[in-house]
Amino acid sequence: MKNKKILLALFFIVVLVQIGIGLKSAFGGIDILQSGQVVKLKCSIGNIGSWNYRNLIIRERVNSFYLPYNSDIVFVEKEIKKAKKKKSYPENIDLWGYKSEFYIGFKEGKDGIYFPEAYATKPDNFDIYFKTTPSICILIKYENKKEVLLPTPKIVFNSMSIKLSYSEKQLKKIAGYVNNIPGEKRNAVGVFRYRDGTFLPVDIIVNGKSLNEIAGKKNFEK
Numbered sequence: 001m002k003n004k005k006i007l008l009a010l011f012f013i014v015v016l017v018q019i020g021i022g023l024k025s026a027f028g029g030i031d032i033l034q035s036g037q038v039v040k041l042k043c044s045i046g047n048i049g050s051w052n053y054r055n056l057i058i059r060e061r062v063n064s065f066y067l068p069y070n071s072d073i074v075f076v077e078k079e080i081k082k083a084k085k086k087k088s089y090p091e092n093i094d095l096w097g098y099k100s101e102f103y104i105g106f107k108e109g110k111d112g113i114y115f116p117e118a119y120a121t122k123p124d125n126f127d128i129y130f131k132t133t134p135s136i137c138i139l140i141k142y143e144n145k146k147e148v149l150l151p152t153p154k155i156v157f158n159s160m161s162i163k164l165s166y167s168e169k170q171l172k173k174i175a176g177y178v179n180n181i182p183g184e185k186r187n188a189v190g191v192f193r194y195r196d197g198t199f200l201p202v203d204i205i206v207n208g209k210s211l212n213e214i215a216g217k218k219n220f221e222k
Contacts, residue, residue: 032200036193039106039128040113043162043190045206046183048175053168058211060204062159062190065104065116069137069153075100076137080153083139089149093137103129103197104157113189119157129197132157162190162201170215177214178206 043062052058071077079093105126107117114128123129138154140147166174178186191203191210203212212218 032193032195032198033202036195036198036200037128039192039194039199040189040205041106041159041192042113042115043188043204045178045186045188045204047179048171049179052171052175056165056168056171058162058164058166058171058174058204060162060188060190062162064135064159065132065157066138066154067104067116067119067157069155073100073134073155076134076155079137080139089139089147091138091140091147093139095134095136095155099133101131101133102157103131105129116157119155123197128194130160130199131197132159134158160192160199160201162204164201164204164211166215166217170217173216174211174214177209178211181207 041062043060045058045060048058069076075098076093076095079095083090083093102119102121103123103126104116105118105120105123106114106128108114118126120126123131134155135158136156138156139150141150142148185207187207189205190201191205192199192201194200203210205211
């Protein structure tokens with residue numbers, strides 16, 4: 001009986017700790033939304049349609065991060081050596097099987113949009129950073145329809161996703177704007193609130209217009 005009481009007490013302690021962690025995480029997210037640094041990153045956006053209306057969300061991704069390879073990653077060097085031994089030099093090397101994590105550091109451009117500046121195994125030297133993994137190493141580019149070996153290979157890192165919630169009525173307003181812009185002419189920018197490696201998506205700006213403002217929704221950018 002005494003052991004049961006001890007186990008029950010331990011169970012309640014674990015539950016309370018988990019609740020505390022959950023509340024801390026939730027309030028931390030709210031705090032970032034209210035006072036986190038505004039960071040804008042290039043992204044894409046497709047047509048708004050039935051899938052969005054059914055799920056009441058817009059789900060997009062920030063453009064992948066391309067950075068010059070510094071010959072400083074052991075498994076990439078290994079794969080490049082393998083590629084050089086092949087008869088037909090591959091356009092790129094698949095790195096999805098490697099789960100090594102890296103940090104991407106960002107810098108603000110003159111247009112107010114941030115771009116990836118460097119990668120590292122630690123975020124120490126970055127004011128704004130994102131933890132991610134590499135996807136491919138690009139070895140060849142095309143010039144005048146001809147393959148040209150890159151003097152410096154490029155590493156492509158996976159980016160963050162954007163998920164924004166709206167009502168069906170709001171989504172139809174957004175669709176009335178977005179869908180009337182030809183895909184190749186859409187210039188989309190994801191807006192995030194940032195703090196300590198955490199990016200919380202709050203809006204998408206398409207050709208200079210905020211989707212939140214089109215929908216009549218609170219804008220966390222300002």
